[in-house]
Amino acid sequence: MGIFEESTENKLNDLVEKAYDAEKGFKKAAENVSDARLKNFFIHKANERGQFRSELKTELKSMGLEVNEDDGSVAGAIHRTWMDTKALFSTDNEESMLEEVRNGEKAALSDYEDILEDKKLPPTTANVLRQQHQAIKKSHDTADYLEDIR
Secondary structure (H helix, E strand, C coil), rough: CCCCHHHHHHHHHHHHCCCCCCCCCCCCCCHHCCCCCHHHHHHHHHHHHHHHHHHHHHHHHHHHCCCCCCCCHHHHHHHHHHHHHHHCCCCCCHHHHHHHHHHHHHHHHHHHHHCCCCCCCCHHHHHHHHHHHHHHHHHHHHHHHHHHHC
């Protein structure tokens, strides 16, 4: 079981999968918008989530825990397909993409807050999670801002 409950190990691996899903989702969003600011925002977020994934995998390995392979989740794949379909038929494509970012970031914030409740997390892992949580919060707020100026 290690230093904390198996459910915490599972939650960390879920974050790895969700970071992969988010990275791919942001890349899809960048492909489906024409506004340069939004495209750059989405590309930056995709790169950031790739970094998150790498950091989380390093933390898992440093604790001697299993790391799930980078294939993402079924829900993430379905969501990306839905984003493609929505982009194809939507007249407010960019606003729709920002709405999806906001929804995804809100869910991610909840996931991070849940795992940060584990008081047995090693300090380095807790610090990585807090930093990633802050970056996601900033992304959520930026999506709000970008939608407001549209």
